[in-house]
Amino acid sequence: MPVIEVSIRDLERLVGETLSLEELEDLLPRLKCEYEGVEGEYVYYEATHDRPDLFSAEGLSRALKGLLEIELGMPGVILRQERVKAHVDGPTYRPYAFFATVHGLKLDDEAVKQIMQLQEKLHITYCRDRRKVSIGVYDLSKVKPPIYYTKAKPEEVKFTPLEFAEELTLKEILELHPKGIEYGHLIKSYEEYPLLVDSEGKVLSMPPIVNSEDTKVTEDTKEVFIDVTATDPQAGLKVLNVVATSIAERGETIGLVEIEGTWSGVTPDLTPESLLYDNTLTEKVVGIKVSVEKASELLKKMRMDAKPISETKIEVKIPAYRLDILHPIDIAEDIAMAYGYENIKPEPYPPPHPGMPHPIEFFSKIIRETMVGYGFQEVNSYMMTNKKLLYDMMNLPEQPTV
Template identity: 40%
Template sequence: LGLERGAPRYALAEPLLEVRVDPSVGDPRSYRPEIACAVMEGMTLDEEALKIVMKLQENLHWAIGRNRKQASIGVYDLDAVEPDLIYTTEDPDAFRFAPLGAAGAGEAPTLRGILENHPKGAAFAHLLRDQARYPILKDVGGHVLSMPPIINSEATRVTARTRRLFIDVTGLTRRTVSRTLNIIVTSLLENLPGAAARAVEIVGPGPGERRRTPDLAPQEAEVDPQRAARVLGVEIGPQQAVELLERMRHDARLEPGGRIRVLVPAYRHDILHPMDLVEDIAIAYGYHRIVPSLVPTFTVGGERPIEALSERARSLLCGLGFQEVMTLPLTHEHLHDLLLGRQPSGRAVRIDNPVSSEQTMVRTELLPGLLDTLRRNVTHPLPQMIFEVGEVTLLDGSAETGARDLRRLACGLAGARAGFEDIKAVAEAILREFALEASYEPCARAPFLEGRAAAARIGDRGAPAGGGGEAASPPAKPAGDGGASGEPALYFGEVDPAVLERFGIQNPVVLLEADLERLGGLRWR
């Protein structure tokens, strides 16, 4: 409606409460290092208000917290707490408390017992099960508030009689934790009449480390109004762009150089790039006002050769009994490299401002994603035969963008008797499908077991693939030696048992990965 413009300002009272963070929460054996907190006062809660709070909490758990893995929220009755608070870890088999919903007398369950027997504990047990110690938020009197990210304590249950709320967000990265807290605090300020926010002092975990949360100050950003107009295809002047951004609750000011300096509200977790501000300009302008128009040039559409090649590969693998999976192109070093027993290669595109600690780089091969898929399906029947056709990205200084995308094919087979001969048969079927000759040579690369892996060097096209590992005729083009990089067009083998152990896979696994563009003759380097 445009009745309120510009970034909203939120008053934040001085802190009266400290949360002391123990260094143990950052230990790899009990890893949940970040916490941010706030106090909400002055509001009157009824059943409807409680529903608002709980619904907001669960929506944020799903949307930003990635089902509590990246961030989880706790809401408590502050009057049931004895200041100050301690965020620490405890022994899961010795420490006890009564979780939310526990009723009646009797000894409170242990932390591990909560994971095994409480409904919420069972639902989210995978987040803590492998940790040596579990995170606990408690007050100085030893009364437990919660076991993040699983369950709150019954003693701090929020009811319609609650007048002061204590809110905590714990998680893996400070950015996600802080933004989540900002969203819930600002939402409560706007939706609960009379609500006021008070900061909380976070002390530690390092010596002398202190900070106040939440930080509700707007974040600075810039956008080029001329670029916004070009992207949207409409005539929007710089001053009009400023007004549209103000309607979206940003502070915006036109700078002398023609760019717009923007102050983004603290609750806008989704503003990561100038294009996000261009999207806000489009929303305020109105999508219905953007008139579709025909492209001035005329072309005849057709299937791209790489897509035809990909469909051919999919048809082949499905015919061999494999099931297609699709894994995420964004991954992280721990899964992509360290679990495979290798160091990062330096060939990967890395994300400067990752939204999640699980999305810090673009994959350079498909095999780690297949291993992760097999890990997630260890409870399903064997054998498991999966494949993927997808893009990988490698740094390339000669490319216009500094990186190039390659279309790859990968497949994996997990079974009690899976061995080298099984995956070699798949390799020969692929080479036969593309009418390629190849010679095989030993392949020493992660994640394969030494002496149980091979690479295929491609020779001439047009004849059936060579079998039994016999050397092919000399290649007519440099595809066989992979160009200057020496990268084979296809490699396969048995996965090292040490790698399988790190992934928690108990049965043998064989894997294969191939460069589809080189197999199909679309690229010789």
């Protein structure tokens, strides 16, 4: 599981309340996170692979607001009316690209670090080390839409890669830039490489390798352009939702992008998924009996919308960034976490039948005691095996075996 580093000061700023270490140690496990400790002003925790929305301070603060009852229910999203346009015609081996914008940002050095951390943790987990999906975030004020996802020959285009001062060809970036050396194997065997450019030909990035130094996000950035390139369209759309909604925790609005080309549509699609939950599953799986009203309250603490529609059924709306909710059993798990595992009283599991020794054990006991009486020694070995395992399956010659 990835270890996440979050500034306590930054987290408190996002949550809007002071957080004690005891509170964090108590609340993190309720989000399936493992508290690792504190160093200086940073708290460290392990987040599960199925909760990429918790890979940064933004997503963690959003979840904590629910558990602390600062905000309940599904987070509201304000969509910007003005849309950016993009055209997709990338290489066939990485054909999909999806986009979003976020506006009204207030960033500082720690905020920029968290955005970078979110990308990297997503890359090494859900994105399969950039093989399946890759992410780029750019200062929107430094580019001129429409944006084009295209392809170019290795020595056809030059740009200044991130943290470099001179321009390099695409081929040189794979040979000289640290990210090119690390991830170049993903594209270098092809005749053309993926490229993201604006309407004036300015290069934003060479996905999935490195962004341009000219469009990098800084503390002065007020709005960003997000790109996600992918080999799997569904995975790419899900990652885009996570990144856009996380960054939006520091901003005001999310902007839509109209895409034409290999895949046409409007992204991001933040429509919540609806699920009809049978509350009898809560008692069956978790072992607690709660009313549909109480279960709905608990789900709202987990930042979902929930409304009872009968004595046993709840209509649940799941935020687009919750990639881990796949089945009603996941809803039951969230109810249990909001309820608090420490509040669930343990019960001994009743045996399915009366216990008694097997008859062969009575006979074996008589034989053992008789043999000990004749001077034999009893040896209890912890290894249970047989000749087939020892010799036949290991392709070894059989030896005398006791």
